[in-house]
Amino acid sequence: MALIVQKYGGTSVGSPERIGNVARRVAGFQAQGHQVVVVVSAMSGETNRLIGLAREIAMDPDPRELDVVVATGEQVTIGLLCMALHAAGVKARSYTGSQVRILTDSAHTKARILNIDEAPIRADLERGNVVVVAGFQGVDERGSITTLGRGGSDTTAVALAAALRADECQIYTDVDGVYTADPRIVPQARKLDRITFEEMLELASLGSKVLQIRSVEFAGKYKVRLRVLSSFAQGGEGTLITVEETQNMERPVISGIAFNRDEAKLTVLGVPDRPGVAYRILGPVAEANVDVDMIVQNAGHDAATDLSFTVSRGDLGKAVKALEAARGEIGDLVVETDSSMAKVSVVGVGMRSHPGVAATMFRTLGEEGINIQMIATSEIRISVAIEEKYLELAVRVLHQAFGLEQIPGAGEGANHR
Amino acid sequence: MALIVQKYGGTSVGSPERIGNVARRVAGFQAQGHQVVVVVSAMSGETNRLIGLAREIAMDPDPRELDVVVATGEQVTIGLLCMALHAAGVKARSYTGSQVRILTDSAHTKARILNIDEAPIRADLERGNVVVVAGFQGVDERGSITTLGRGGSDTTAVALAAALRADECQIYTDVDGVYTADPRIVPQARKLDRITFEEMLELASLGSKVLQIRSVEFAGKYKVRLRVLSSFAQGGEGTLITVEETQNMERPVISGIAFNRDEAKLTVLGVPDRPGVAYRILGPVAEANVDVDMIVQNAGHDAATDLSFTVSRGDLGKAVKALEAARGEIGDLVVETDSSMAKVSVVGVGMRSHPGVAATMFRTLGEEGINIQMIATSEIRISVAIEEKYLELAVRVLHQAFGLEQIPGAGEGANHR
Numbered sequence: 156m157a158l159i160v161q162k163y164g165g166t167s168v169g170s171p172e173r174i175g176n177v178a179r180r181v182a183g184f185q186a187q188g189h190q191v192v193v194v195v196s197a198m199s200g201e202t203n204r205l206i207g208l209a210r211e212i213a214m215d216p217d218p219r220e221l222d223v224v225v226a227t228g229e230q231v232t233i234g235l236l237c238m239a240l241h242a243a244g245v246k247a248r249s250y251t252g253s254q255v256r257i258l259t260d261s262a263h264t265k266a267r268i269l270n271i272d273e274a275p276i277r278a279d280l281e282r283g284n285v286v287v288v289a290g291f292q293g294v295d296e297r298g299s300i301t302t303l304g305r306g307g308s309d310t311t312a313v314a315l316a317a318a319l320r321a322d323e324c325q326i327y328t329d330v331d332g333v334y335t336a337d338p339r340i341v342p343q344a345r346k347l348d349r350i351t352f353e354e355m356l357e358l359a360s361l362g363s364k365v366l367q368i369r370s371v372e373f374a375g376k377y378k379v380r381l382r383v384l385s386s387f388a389q390g391g392e393g394t395l396i397t398v399e400e401t402q403n404m405e406r407p408v409i410s411g412i413a414f415n416r417d418e419a420k421l422t423v424l425g426v427p428d429r430p431g432v433a434y435r436i437l438g439p440v441a442e443a444n445v446d447v448d449m450i451v452q453n454a455g456h457d458a459a460t461d462l463s464f465t466v467s468r469g470d471l472g473k474a475v476k477a478l479e480a481a482r483g484e485i486g487d488l489v490v491e492t493d494s495s496m497a498k499v500s501v502v503g504v505g506m507r508s509h510p511g512v513a514a515t516m517f518r519t520l521g522e523e524g525i526n527i528q529m530i531a532t533s534e535i536r537i538s539v540a541i542e543e544k545y546l547e548l549a550v551r552v553l554h555q556a557f558g559l560e561q562i563p564g565a566g567e568g569a570n571h572r
Numbered sequence: 573m574a575l576i577v578q579k580y581g582g583t584s585v586g587s588p589e590r591i592g593n594v595a596r597r598v599a600g601f602q603a604q605g606h607q608v609v610v611v612v613s614a615m616s617g618e619t620n621r622l623i624g625l626a627r628e629i630a631m632d633p634d635p636r637e638l639d640v641v642v643a644t645g646e647q648v649t650i651g652l653l654c655m656a657l658h659a660a661g662v663k664a665r666s667y668t669g670s671q672v673r674i675l676t677d678s679a680h681t682k683a684r685i686l687n688i689d690e691a692p693i694r695a696d697l698e699r700g701n702v703v704v705v706a707g708f709q710g711v712d713e714r715g716s717i718t719t720l721g722r723g724g725s726d727t728t729a730v731a732l733a734a735a736l737r738a739d740e741c742q743i744y745t746d747v748d749g750v751y752t753a754d755p756r757i758v759p760q761a762r763k764l765d766r767i768t769f770e771e772m773l774e775l776a777s778l779g780s781k782v783l784q785i786r787s788v789e790f791a792g793k794y795k796v797r798l799r800v801l802s803s804f805a806q807g808g809e810g811t812l813i814t815v816e817e818t819q820n821m822e823r824p825v826i827s828g829i830a831f832n833r834d835e836a837k838l839t840v841l842g843v844p845d846r847p848g849v850a851y852r853i854l855g856p857v858a859e860a861n862v863d864v865d866m867i868v869q870n871a872g873h874d875a876a877t878d879l880s881f882t883v884s885r886g887d888l889g890k891a892v893k894a895l896e897a898a899r900g901e902i903g904d905l906v907v908e909t910d911s912s913m914a915k916v917s918v919v920g921v922g923m924r925s926h927p928g929v930a931a932t933m934f935r936t937l938g939e940e941g942i943n944i945q946m947i948a949t950s951e952i953r954i955s956v957a958i959e960e961k962y963l964e965l966a967v968r969v970l971h972q973a974f975g976l977e978q979i980p981g982a983g984e985g986a987n988h989r
Contacts, residue, residue: 171625171628171629174629175629205648208588208648208652209651209652209655211588212588212591212592212652212655212656212659213655213656213658213659216655216658217654217655217658219665219666220650220651220652220654220655220658220666221651221655222651223647223650223651223654223666223668224647224648224651224652226647227644227647227648230640230641230643230644230647231622231625231641231644233637233640234626234637234638234639234640234641235625235626235629235637235641237634237637237640238626238629238630238633238634238637238638239629239630241630241633241634241637242629242630248636249636249637249640251640251717253670254715254716298671299671300668
């Protein structure tokens with residue numbers, strides 16, 4: 156008998172019929188003798204409807220009151236799912252975030268979980284109940300309702316799994332696992348049976364929207380065994396996200412290829428080459444709440460240099476404005492922009508012990524005539540900025556170059572030299 | 573400076589625009605120096621939408637979980653109204669039933685209020701906040717969300733007014749007060765400035781849907797000064813519902829005329845005239861959850877008698893079935909039914925000291941050729957069952973016979989002899 160925390164997202168509970176399907180799946184797990192805690196999101200579309208109502212009243216609604224309104228989405232789902240479980244002959248009991256109680260700080264709309272009182276849930280499980288908990292929400296010390304921000308239901312599930320020392324935390328979603336690349340771009344993409352937390356974090360931060368990044372961090376920190384599965388397909392094993400690297404010696408060097416389409420590049424020309432200038436350029440950009448991603452400073456010629464950096468395409472205007480406002484302070488700068496950039500990344504813990512990955516990546520792209528404009532690396536990731544029109548081609552040729560379509564151990568492994 | 577509790581129903585908060593109107597009205601009261609507590613219902617249609625979702629999942633949903641789902645309706649409104657108050661420049665803070673905390677028993681979907689902790693609300697008022705409370709809901713001792721049943725927002729408002737010892741409890745609705753009769757039937761009907769709790773209770777129980785009957789009982793019991801006003805018209809004084817009878821010596825004998833359209837009559841013929849038979853007939857009807865209203869037993873001839881009673885028209889089938897099922901026990905009874913009945917009532921505390929009211933009523937109806945089929949009375953009410961087709965005529969001629977179109981003291985008063 157295991158204790159399993161399962162999380163079902165908005166699409167999985169998007170209609171009464173789908174809620175019935177979730178109930179039958181949960182009933183099946185309980186029939187196998189497992190104790191089950193279910194975390195649910197709001198029915199798909201509901202959170203946006205509620206935010207829309209709020210925005211009709213105030214452009215910038217009070218965060219405390221916005222949380223009061225938005226938290227009702229998940230509250231509706233927990234009640235409906237319990238009804239569906241009763242209809243399936245299963246004892247079930249619902250909990251809002253404040254009923255659990257999931258104590259958070261008071262940072263409304265983006266609160267952080269401080270503590271979970273798992274005792275009432277454990278008591279309910281012992282009585283043979285399935286426990287259904289509203290995701291995405293908690294309560295602060297003063298009793299005000301808080302929300303964890305978008306995607307926070309994943310975090311609720313992982314935090315509950317940690318507090319209950321659950322055997323596994325299963326995230327049900329509309330994909331059946333984590334893939335080596337987006338199957339819409341690479342038809343040969345293969346579902347991964349396992350991936351490490353570090354790799355998952357890199358993939359999530361690069362725009363693979365399978366799991367919310369905070370929940371992966373949380374799971375890594377508290378060593379929660381995390382699994383991503385499809386709530387629509389039956390019987391799949393999904394992808395297990397683990398702390399330990401796989402025992403398989405034939406493990407591939409690269410686990411997956413991620414990309415981010417909406418990038419823009421800014422290049423500031425003729426920057427005076429003296430200490431503190433990079434901060435004086437990037438400081439105003441950060442203050443304008445624009446996240447800077449890749450940064451490259453070219454080798455200076457004479458007393459001047461060029462500084463390039465990328466931002467989200469939607470933030471390009473804000474970034475340019477921030478630079479113009481700072482012009483007086485830094486001097487007369489020329490700013491060039493390119494809003495048709497994309498980022499492609501290869502991710503894998505195996506590259507720690509295989510130094511040839513960057514060379515394989517750059518050669519493969521070069522052979523296709525794809526110019527690399529910027530490069531950034533972490534210990535387990537190499538990212539390049541390229542022109543967006545080459546994005547699909549780049550992902551496909553890299554997928555092939557690293558042999559990702561092959562099941563590890565079944566063939567020659569990665570073919571990089 | 574006064575402390576006022578105001579309640580706005582579903583129609584009054586039916587859209588973001590209307591919520592904005594309520595906010596401006598509340599802001600106006602606060603600007604006059606009053607402390608204001610606002611109780612709101614779910615936006616019109618929302619409660620039915622939520623119940624509909626539940627019914628798609630389960631025919632007879634678990635009451636605890638139904639309350640979890642339905643209580644979200646008011647929770648959305650409190651958040652939205654606070655946002656609108658902020659936009660109007662007013663400090664405001666929302667409370668769900670469990671946040672207040674409004675402690676109830678555990679009778680889910682029809683819970684009764686046991687206690688209200690008014691301290692946090694009072695502290696918020698002292699800080700200059702408008703306090704916005706979700707109507708219709710509370711929390712039981714175990715922390716489960718409860719609801720008070722349909723119309724329960726009125727009860728929340730009155731209970732809060734009692735707990736806070738408020739100067740007045742104002743119920744805003746889509747009518748501008750209590751009328752001497754339904755103005756759609758009697759164009760001369762006049763808005764009453766005052767009415768007693770007893771009269772209001774009789775009117776409410778007779779289908780005048782201005783106030784929920786429980787809230788009137790509650791207000792009477794705790795001597796809460798209650799006022800019904802329109803949330804759409806500006807500046808009206810509405811109708812004040814008071815404990816004390818008016819000081820005006822010219823007070824009319826009758827305050828209003830109420831009616832109920834959907835009545836049905838059952839007559840059981842040839843009932844053996846012996847003790848316990850009425851119970852054996854009406855017992856099975858009550859057990860089938862059918863409310864019996866008026867009951868008349870005719871004078872017996874020989875050893876048999878006729879028993880007539882009225883039920884809601886929608887319950888007629890159930891009542892007949894219950895009688896058929898009991899036939900074996902009571903003997904071979906003939907049951908006649910008439911599903912086109914209506915009930916008309918005259919209500920007024922003045923009839924205690926004016927014994928001629930019944931005579932005036934019967935004579936007036938008789939003069940119009942309207943046959944009275946059944947009669948029932950309380951201390952301040954006389955009701956008659958008549959054929960439905962005479963309903964409008966009966967209400968109009970009684971309204972005139974009791975001089976209700978005239979302002980009390982301005983003319984000859986009631987003209988009954």
